[in-house]
Amino acid sequence: MKLVKGFLLGIVVFPVLCSAQPSSCDAKRHSIEQEIAYAQAHGNAKRVDGLETALAEMNANCTDASLRSEAQRKVTRAQKELSECEQDLREAKADGKSAKKIADRQRKVDKAHAELERLQAEASQ
Known part of the structure; x- marks a missing residue:
């Protein structure tokens, strides 16, 4: 039951939290409260319940330091992803892959960058 509740909470809250990551717990709290108000205005009781649970958990666990740490972990993962994409592009060029395959890898590099x-930018806010 906990797993299902956590999964449902993730479905309900994930879009809210990923749309624009707040840089502080206060900003995150405000964002969730806005979503609660919106869900209440539209009669979406399940979403309100999920968001209220998320707000309670956020109030209990959020620190600005934890948000900065998470932002830095995301930057580190993105740097690794970019390095891997750049390596794939270098290998494709070195192996004489087709122009289409090289262009595909270049698009991946551009997207990762x-x-x-x-x-x-988010982490520096």
Whole structure:
């Protein structure tokens, strides 16, 4: 039952928390409270319940330091992803892959680079 509740909570709350990561616990709290108000205004009782649970857990566990730490972990993962994509691109060029395959790998590098920049901007807020 806990697993199901956690899964459902993730489905309900994940879009809220991922849309624009707040840089402080106060900002995160405000974001969740706005979503609660929106869900209440639209009569979505299940979403309200899930968000209220998320708010309670956030109030109990959130620290600005933990948010900074998580942001840094995301940046580190994105750096690793970018390095792997760049290596794949170098290998494709070295192996004489087709222009289409090289272009596909270049798009992956560009996407990984954009994601890294986004996460670095978030982490610096």
